[in-house]
Amino acid sequence: MSTSKCRNCGSTDIETDPARGDAVCTDCGFVLEDQLIVSETAFKETPSGNMMVLGQFVANDSTGGATGFGATYHVNGKESRGITLQNARKGITHLCMQLQLNQHCIDTSMNFYKMALNRQLTRGRKQAHNHAACVYITCRTEGTAQYLV
Template sequence: MSSGRKCKNCGSSDIEVDPARGDAVCTNCGSVLEDNIIVAEVQFEEGTHGTSSAIGQFVSAESQGGSNKFGASFHVAGGLESREVTLRKARNGISHLGNQLKLSQHCIDTACGFFKMALSRHLTKGRKNTHIHAACVYLSCRTEGTAHLLIDISDVLQICCYELGRTYLKLTQALCINVPSVVIVRHTIN
């Protein structure tokens, strides 16, 4: 398969690009012109007993230099990486809670940003999704200065205020976020 390139060694334009191997080879002199080519296609091979598996490596858009091999840690759900599915579910949960509390879109987006930070630091493992979502929403409310209290979120979700508070404190400490204090003003009637 000719790719329109020329060989640096012999000048031939008969270059064979093989996506399965991830290389480009000159068919005239046999020089390997490119190795480890990244391709945007998925190929499968058939194994024993009719099983099939993907060939190649997966490179995430947010990866930092390395690549993940297809395997147990790579889950496909509608063509999405496991992390993307987790972020989508979190955005849905946070948006639903934010809408119940009548928060602005900016507050919801900020809460989603906090969730993404928590996820990247592995702070979501071993904790309930609703607690993490709620803590991120409350963190957003505190940093944006809304009038919402922890008990408001606890009431909406019907979860223990103290558990939610513990999750919130863990997140703020682990993410090193300085949160403004809450000032409650009580009005007395004369």
């Protein structure tokens, strides 16, 4: 937890995770910061029992993107997490357009999705259900007059 304040709702319940490199409001799901640069070294145990370094290595003289320092999954040159977020944005946007919700609702739903993804709450669930749940939470927090069946 941090003593900073959410720009969206004013809450001081902010979760900062150096391993993920982000700061998220746990009340409204607003992502305050992402891609934080930390000087800590974090390790994670894989299911096979091996240790893996979390994060990316950035050299002092680096001018471009970071080089991989650990196991990341790439498809056609894109990182798996980026593809997951891109697909989630498409699904959430499609659902919000059907419900005639504005861009603010799409962004808030994406923030809820990012929070769920970071806490590994999306694993083993159908993506359509994850997208619908994030839109539903947004409708409830925003107080929109939507009836979701």
